Amino acid sequence: MVDTTNASCVLVREPLPVQGVRLSSGRAGLYKKPRPDLVLLAFGEKSHVAATFTLSATAAAPVLWSRDQLANTSHARALLINAGCANAATGAPGLAAAQTCAAQVGALLDVPSHHVQIGSTGVIGVPLDVAKIASALPALAEALTDDAKAWSAAAAAIMTTDTIPKAVSARVNIDGHDITITGIAKGSGMIAPNMATMLAAIASDAPVAGSILSSLCQRVTQASFNRVTVDGDCSTNDAFWLIATGEAPIAPIDAETDPRLASLEAAIEAIAIHLAQKIARDGEGATKFVRIHVAGAANAQSARKIAKTIAESPLVKTALAASDANWGRVVAAIGRAGVAVNLDKLSIDFGTHAVVRGGLVAASYDEAALSAYLRGENITISIDLGLGAAQDEVWTCDLTHGYIDINGSYRS
Amino acid sequence: MVDTTNASCVLVREPLPVQGVRLSSGRAGLYKKPRPDLVLLAFGEKSHVAATFTLSATAAAPVLWSRDQLANTSHARALLINAGCANAATGAPGLAAAQTCAAQVGALLDVPSHHVQIGSTGVIGVPLDVAKIASALPALAEALTDDAKAWSAAAAAIMTTDTIPKAVSARVNIDGHDITITGIAKGSGMIAPNMATMLAAIASDAPVAGSILSSLCQRVTQASFNRVTVDGDCSTNDAFWLIATGEAPIAPIDAETDPRLASLEAAIEAIAIHLAQKIARDGEGATKFVRIHVAGAANAQSARKIAKTIAESPLVKTALAASDANWGRVVAAIGRAGVAVNLDKLSIDFGTHAVVRGGLVAASYDEAALSAYLRGENITISIDLGLGAAQDEVWTCDLTHGYIDINGSYRS
Numbered sequence: 001m002v003d004t005t006n007a008s009c010v011l012v013r014e015p016l017p018v019q020g021v022r023l024s025s026g027r028a029g030l031y032k033k034p035r036p037d038l039v040l041l042a043f044g045e046k047s048h049v050a051a052t053f054t055l056s057a058t059a060a061a062p063v064l065w066s067r068d069q070l071a072n073t074s075h076a077r078a079l080l081i082n083a084g085c086a087n088a089a090t091g092a093p094g095l096a097a098a099q100t101c102a103a104q105v106g107a108l109l110d111v112p113s114h115h116v117q118i119g120s121t122g123v124i125g126v127p128l129d130v131a132k133i134a135s136a137l138p139a140l141a142e143a144l145t146d147d148a149k150a151w152s153a154a155a156a157a158i159m160t161t162d163t164i165p166k167a168v169s170a171r172v173n174i175d176g177h178d179i180t181i182t183g184i185a186k187g188s189g190m191i192a193p194n195m196a197t198m199l200a201a202i203a204s205d206a207p208v209a210g211s212i213l214s215s216l217c218q219r220v221t222q223a224s225f226n227r228v229t230v231d232g233d234c235s236t237n238d239a240f241w242l243i244a245t246g247e248a249p250i251a252p253i254d255a256e257t258d259p260r261l262a263s264l265e266a267a268i269e270a271i272a273i274h275l276a277q278k279i280a281r282d283g284e285g286a287t288k289f290v291r292i293h294v295a296g297a298a299n300a301q302s303a304r305k306i307a308k309t310i311a312e313s314p315l316v317k318t319a320l321a322a323s324d325a326n327w328g329r330v331v332a333a334i335g336r337a338g339v340a341v342n343l344d345k346l347s348i349d350f351g352t353h354a355v356v357r358g359g360l361v362a363a364s365y366d367e368a369a370l371s372a373y374l375r376g377e378n379i380t381i382s383i384d385l386g387l388g389a390a391q392d393e394v395w396t397c398d399l400t401h402g403y404i405d406i407n408g409s410y411r412s
Numbered sequence: 413m414v415d416t417t418n419a420s421c422v423l424v425r426e427p428l429p430v431q432g433v434r435l436s437s438g439r440a441g442l443y444k445k446p447r448p449d450l451v452l453l454a455f456g457e458k459s460h461v462a463a464t465f466t467l468s469a470t471a472a473a474p475v476l477w478s479r480d481q482l483a484n485t486s487h488a489r490a491l492l493i494n495a496g497c498a499n500a501a502t503g504a505p506g507l508a509a510a511q512t513c514a515a516q517v518g519a520l521l522d523v524p525s526h527h528v529q530i531g532s533t534g535v536i537g538v539p540l541d542v543a544k545i546a547s548a549l550p551a552l553a554e555a556l557t558d559d560a561k562a563w564s565a566a567a568a569a570i571m572t573t574d575t576i577p578k579a580v581s582a583r584v585n586i587d588g589h590d591i592t593i594t595g596i597a598k599g600s601g602m603i604a605p606n607m608a609t610m611l612a613a614i615a616s617d618a619p620v621a622g623s624i625l626s627s628l629c630q631r632v633t634q635a636s637f638n639r640v641t642v643d644g645d646c647s648t649n650d651a652f653w654l655i656a657t658g659e660a661p662i663a664p665i666d667a668e669t670d671p672r673l674a675s676l677e678a679a680i681e682a683i684a685i686h687l688a689q690k691i692a693r694d695g696e697g698a699t700k701f702v703r704i705h706v707a708g709a710a711n712a713q714s715a716r717k718i719a720k721t722i723a724e725s726p727l728v729k730t731a732l733a734a735s736d737a738n739w740g741r742v743v744a745a746i747g748r749a750g751v752a753v754n755l756d757k758l759s760i761d762f763g764t765h766a767v768v769r770g771g772l773v774a775a776s777y778d779e780a781a782l783s784a785y786l787r788g789e790n791i792t793i794s795i796d797l798g799l800g801a802a803q804d805e806v807w808t809c810d811l812t813h814g815y816i817d818i819n820g821s822y823r824s
Contacts, residue, residue, distance in 0.1 A: 054747075055748075056744065056747035056748050057746070057747045057748075057749070057751065057752060057753045057755075058743050058744065058746055058747030058753065058755050058758075058771075059747065086740070088740065088743065088744070089740055089743040089755070089768065089771060089772055089773075090772055091755070091756070091770065091771050091772035093772070094772070123738070123740060124738075124740020124741065124743055124744055125739060125740035125743065125768075125772075125773055126740075189727065231726045231727065232644075232724070232725070232726065233725050233726060233727045233741075233744065233745070233748070234744070234747070234748035235744060236743065236744050236747055312644070313644070313645050314643040314644065314645060314726070314811075314815070314819070315601065315643065315645045315819055318815070318816050318819035318820050319819065319820070321816065321820055322819075322820030322821065324820060324821070326535070326536075327537060328498070328500065328501055328535060328536020328537035328538075329536065329645075331470050331500065331501040331536055331537065331648070332468065332470065332500070332536055332645065332646070332647060332648050333645070334469070334470055335466075335468035335469045335470030335471065335646075335648055336467075336468050336469075336645070336646035337469070339469065340469060341469045341470065343469075343470050343501070343503070344503070346470075356501065356537075358503065359501060359503050360501055360502055360503035360505070360506070360537075361501075361537055399726075399816065400816060401813050401816050403726070403730070404730055404733065404811065404812060404813050404816065407726070407727055407730035407731065407734075408730050408731070408733055408734030408736060409734060409736070
């Protein structure tokens with residue numbers, strides 16, 4: 001299966017193996033129901049790793065641990081992710097638990113424990129059952145493989161309320177060699193990243209210097225995961241890891257000015273955008289994917305702010321769920337975004353339907369046609385503020401009864 | 413029926429007449445269903461009026477009109493409020509419609525049109541049908557009365573998705589005379605005031621100078637309507653009018669240092685708090701009233717910011733709807749509020765139940781007891797940040813299927 005969301009590279013929906021990454025998944029039993037909940041990734045010696053983490057002031061123990069280890073180095077040799085327990089609001093015992101997990105992975109893989117990254121997702125405030133993880137780890141270490149199927153299994157094992165696993169690959173030709181990039185992500189609720197999304201990892205066999213990987217990781221985050229918002233609720237556990245194993249037989253990319261960096265970045269960005277949009281599409285209870293594009297802004301920050309305010313408005317989202325052409329709620333959301341706007345210059349389109357021109361209902365407005373459009377599964381809301389040249393885009397979903405059901409019964 | 417929410421005065425739930433205010437309500441036909449939708453209030457010659465309006469950058473035409481008229485004066489002689497049409501995102505024609513309404517009221521009451529305030533609530537983006545209002549106005553002008561029952565009728569006529577009319581009175585003795593204060597309000601959804609709430613008017617027969625009334629209005633707004641948030645969606649039409657008719661036989665209150673101002677302010681504030689809490693209690697689809705108190709903050713702004721972030725978190729609100737003791741979502745909301753916190757110093761209580769101490773689950777935590785508490789209709793969440801002496805409080809409700817139903821079908 002092939003997707004063509006990005007012109008510069010072709011996305012492959014069946015994940016491809018990445019040389020230099022071995023991985024496996026299994027069940028530690030953090031969930032009551034019998035489902036996989038633990039993923040181990042091991043990276044070759046030449047690997048560099050960068051990451052973006054949640055900006056939450058109550059960041060979870062695994063975030064505190066992982067951020068600390070990557071603060072002054074781009075070296076990491078493993079990443080352990082568990083679902084079923086966020087290990088957040090667990091105090092010093094929680095931090096010790098993350099540390100113990102890292103030590104056990106380190107011992108099994110013969111790498112320093114501070115080269116082990118940890119990611120957790122699940123219920124907040126519940127102690128992490130380290131014994132269960134310790135029992136499951138040896139089998140996972142034993143099962144590490146570079147087989148493509150392990151990526152699909154990993155994407156499934158990190159799911160929480162996700163309804164579909166999220167994995168995708170791309171190939172990009174650099175210096176006559178096919179560079180492979182594969183990414184996995186999880187996220188469905190509590191999605192309003194300040195820095196990344198719930199949990200994502202994208203690995204490539206490209207040789208990229210650590211000094212470059214970090215800013216590359218930031219740029220990709222901004223263009224992808226930071227554009228998603230399901231419910232405005234930013235997680236304590238958000239993390240996105242970018243791994244470059246360096247196994248591909250091309251000369252290292254070690255300067256920002258290296259023209260090959262742009263090709264690689266475009267492909268990584270395409271993967272990240274694909275995963276990010278999948279998260280919005282799989283938002284808790286979602287029936288519609290909604291793209292909100294704001295143009296004509298004085299600056300990109302204003303455009304983002306307005307797009308996010310619309311995307312997080314419960315009134316906009318409930319109207320979309322009901323396919324109700326109540327576009328006045330979009331005007332109200334624009335008005336409360338904290339950005340100066342001139343209503344007389346405002347245009348709003350839903351898909352190709354002109355809705356607002358010069359701040360009031362467009363002459364060609366046709367409610368029946370708009371309602372028909374809103375019954376579709378893919379909605380684009382385009383705003384033109386008429387104030388400048390800057391633009392930005394945010395992705396979200398509608399707010400339905402499903403969201404209430406999922407989040408009323410999440411822990412049961 | 414008597415309430416005792418405020419020690420300094422007694423609230424009376426059956427509204428009392430206010431000398432110097434005559435009012436009436438009726439039907440202009442802005443709603444399809446046969447229900448009242450138009451309220452006219454007339455104030456005596458000695459009246460002073462102040463107001464706070466929405467901070468929305470897409471404020472509705474009636475707000476633009478009313479704000480303009482009160483910009484440099486405290487004189488107003490009438491207030492016309494309609495439900496069924498917000499007259500927002502209606503451009504120059506919308507502003508002309510508000511102006512025409514003011515002119516017609518002015519002509520009927522023999523007062524200058526710029527002494528007529530206008531408030532509208534209802535669907536955004538729909539032109540206001542001025543002809544319908546013009547047809548209904550003469551009968552309303554004819555029916556103006558100082559009868560107490562007219563206040564209850566007015567509270568009912570300004571409702572939109574409100575399930576109960578909101579009206580309350582208080583009496584406070586100043587200089588040996590009973591001063592009467594009566595307030596009405598409407599609001600249920602799109603409630604996250606930046607300045608006021610949907611629509612509210614509080615009138616007193618006290619003689620208060622215009623120069624004092626304006627700051628009094630601001631302080632009362634901050635202590636009451638600005639503490640409510642149902643869904644984070646701030647309206648284009650928010651407005652709160654404070655009217656002092658000056659008919660009571662006491663010397664004018666014309667200095668901030670006048671000790672009688674404190675008594676009057678306490679009573680007006682009690683009325684405003686009562687109305688504001690009623691709005692939260694009557695939030696769209698709400699089954700629970702939720703009080704979020706944040707103490708131990710470095711400053712009041714931080715406390716308010718954290719309280720509002722918790723109050724607007726869909727994940728907190730859905731857990732409350734389901735009576736689920738998923739308190740980790742409160743920790744997550746605190747973390748994303750954009751305020752520096754020290755998790756190790758954080759305490760959280762639900763009612764009298766200790767939940768978090770020092771950033772992790774309290775030793776005495778009893779989930780069964782907490783779940784039982786959460787099944788009640790009145791929930792208090794108390795946060796202590798352990799960082800300072802400042803505190804603040806916000807009122808909200810839970811997020812239920814009812815919210816989705818109401819907002820999916822609002823226009824039909």
